[in-house]
Amino acid sequence: MRGRLCDSYGVRRYFHPDPEDICLPEVLFALSDATRLGIAVDLSDGGERTAGELGGDIAKSTMTHHLKILREAGVLRVRSEGTRCYNSLRLADLESRFPGLVDQLLSSAARCGYTSADARR
Amino acid sequence: MRGRLCDSYGVRRYFHPDPEDICLPEVLFALSDATRLGIAVDLSDGGERTAGELGGDIAKSTMTHHLKILREAGVLRVRSEGTRCYNSLRLADLESRFPGLVDQLLSSAARCGYTSADARR
């Protein structure tokens, strides 16, 4: 029997914290990196993006790392479909947990010019 | 001549970034630690606190470290008077740079129960 690197065969399983378990310092840490902040800004239109659409020059494994930090902090949700996985902001969950915060945060970030394009430089 | 550890004799000098140099990821990082977030919440009434009033059980040198991170990110201002130094939030500067953000952030943090008392447990 060969060893397995992934922890499941069927559809890939991702950990997402329950809404009430989303904690503020962790969210702030997740967004305290310019690349990750840019990703969040890019998704703030409510849309979905694949890792490939979000990252650019950075290595795939690095992108996985950043998306994992955002996901485990409760900022992102991932939905896998075929070979792709679509990332989107957990806007409603964040809004209910930290009313008014995420909008302010992402609009400030957008005003400051952060975009996932930052990952492409 | 003996070596000196401090870089000045007269009043202690602290670095404070100019308002326009305050950058969002750095602020978010500064607030992404429960101890530091608690300190910010504690100061959100606009008052001044000394390191001793803010920290509790944690070592003085650790407190200096946290206050330095907050200060260099532009979150705090330090004013030294005698043997004490009074820390206060740079509310106006933060508000002008990130309108509406700090209020939302600190009220969310307060709602979640963060206090500088966290440093005392």
Place this chain on the structure above:
DNA sequence: CTCAATGTTCGGTAATCCTAGAACATTCAT
């Protein structure tokens, strides 16, 4: 089945961070 596309995991390196004890600096009170 085989291949290409998309991500993940692993292993490793360099950098940064958290924490704290010890020594030092500055100021004030006596």
Place this chain on the structure above:
DNA sequence: ATGAATGTTCTAGGATTACCGAACATTGAG
């Protein structure tokens, strides 16, 4: 001058982080 109070700097260990290349896993297309 001496000592107490307050805070900083130095040093160091342990933990975490960012980043990437290589190998692997999963899915869909041909």
